[in-house]
Amino acid sequence: MSLVRRYSNKELPMRSRAVAYPLLAVLGWGVMFPILASALNRVDPLNLTIARYLLAVAVLVAILLFREGASALRHGGRTAEVVVLGVVGFAGFNLLTNLALEHATPQQVSLFVATTPVITQLVRWVRDGIRPKPLLLALSLVALIGVGLVITRGSLAGLGQFGLGGLMMIGAVLGWGIYTHGASRFGEWSPLRFTTLTALAGTAAMLVVSVGADAVGWQHAPGAADLVAITPQLAYAVLVGAVIAVLAWNTGVQRLGAANAALFMNLVPVTTFAVQIARGYRPVGVELAGAALTIAALVAANVATRARTTPASQATAVADPVAVVDPVAVVSR
Template sequence: MRTRNTAFPLFAVLGWGVMFPVLASALTRVDALNLTTARYVLATAVLLALLLAREGVAALGTGRRGVEVLLLGGLGFAGFNTLTNLALGYAAPQQIALFASTVPVVTQLVRWARDGVRPRPALFGLSLVALVGVGLVITRGRLDGLGQFGVGGLLMIGAVLGWAFYTHGASRFPEWSALRYTTLTAVAGTLAMLAASAVADLTGLQHAPAAADLVAVAPQLAYAVLVAAVLAVLAWNTGVRRLGPADAALFMNLVPVTTFAVQTVRGYRPGAVELVGAALTIAALVAANLVTRTRARSATVTAPAPDAVVDRPAVVEPVAVVGR
């Protein structure tokens, strides 16, 4: 069962790894904020249709958690995606993808700060090992390569923090399906992006795209909407609920490796150090999943003392997922 559950975050991160080069090519025709807004207007429309068809109008209600939904949607959708698209204007896709691999470490620190759950030493250590591997992939073993991130790096620090809080937030809605959480936070994030785009267009910070520009980037937009925004985010939130935020976040280490592979197919030739880094990242991810599986089996044999502090997923019950 756990092996099957890992397919959800795996699908999500592979989809996002391909997304960086795809979006980078679209930014030559459409400004970053307008591209993000157009993407999520379309994606949110799809999600709303799916939610209404599956759970009905009642699922659109947030109860007394409207403010929390708005905040998480702003951080996860508006914050992460807008800052990422802006960062792609300052650095190469594979460099930006490096920062996505810090999500496992940051998510564990967010859980520690908000819930008092200390990161498991083995899990935290393997996250750092995977990050070292990603660093080798991107910098080709040269530490001075990190200095070229500049503004793009600063933007991605904000993006990663936003996504870490969003990932942690998914585990705080156990009574909601993954589809409902994804849709309602997407609505909140899209409203924030629409407001920001309108201000940016009116003040001249960016320019509203012409119809010809949107047609030119239609293939990239279709991938970014259907795969990266709808299917990948649904798969991600399902994985977070079934595996827990800390374990699911480990898969983010594969985002830059996927981006690197796409760039290689497009003509980039990797060196030996980069190949070693990719192998190290994958090995650390596999080891981390073996560690968590072993721990889960041990927990079923030996129950913890009533007052023991156990680092476990905030939600362990399976949830509904579209198409399953």
């Protein structure tokens, strides 16, 4: 069924504009992984995360107060949801990702992030009772095999190099899948309000973890010289990675739905690999094959999910938070 038959002439331009939001987010994040990895040479991962989000939250709160006023800082009876999503999504994803970057290359980490579409479907299964098709689960396994090829470079001896980091990234992606699914339930809030309030909750949790880690000697508080040395990386991670990208992501989730937006995570490893290759990295054939296998499996999984949608629900996909569309086809219009 063509896109012309699914959507009216008015809906297509609106949907094309909506696609720009998650696209902007994932491109920003794909570039961010190599940038964060370089900053970890001077600052421990937990301290880097809290420095990034203390600055980001200050920016977000200022924008929210200017745009919507102090009343927007109230949770409106949804405090528990906001706190859980902030801790699991913001704190969980960012802390675990930065820790994983100590055990893996940016391109390896980015491939785990690309499994978000599948994770989101599994979260929907648990939360909403919408069971994935067996084909989806099979393609999920294929995607993980592809990740394994990249991590190990085709050698089983490489498994030990990323064991802990791999577990961290599984937890990180699960947390982001829960956050993405949860964001689709806050349609009455602006993306700015949802992003700011969950970021506040997540940053509070990250601050507790980071201060505790410094106190027991797991890491060391950075000096002024360290923070000055990573100013360019921190500026990008705050303004692009934590403010612009997250706002764009949550806007895309509200306009396209959680499953729709999650599809764009397939582009994160493509962007990260491109950045690393531009910086001089030369992947071996098995890495390229593994990356291609992962991306192909994830795209196929989303196509399979889309095929499950009935024609009636496709006709109202903008209002359906779990419908899946093809972003390439939409953009090409």
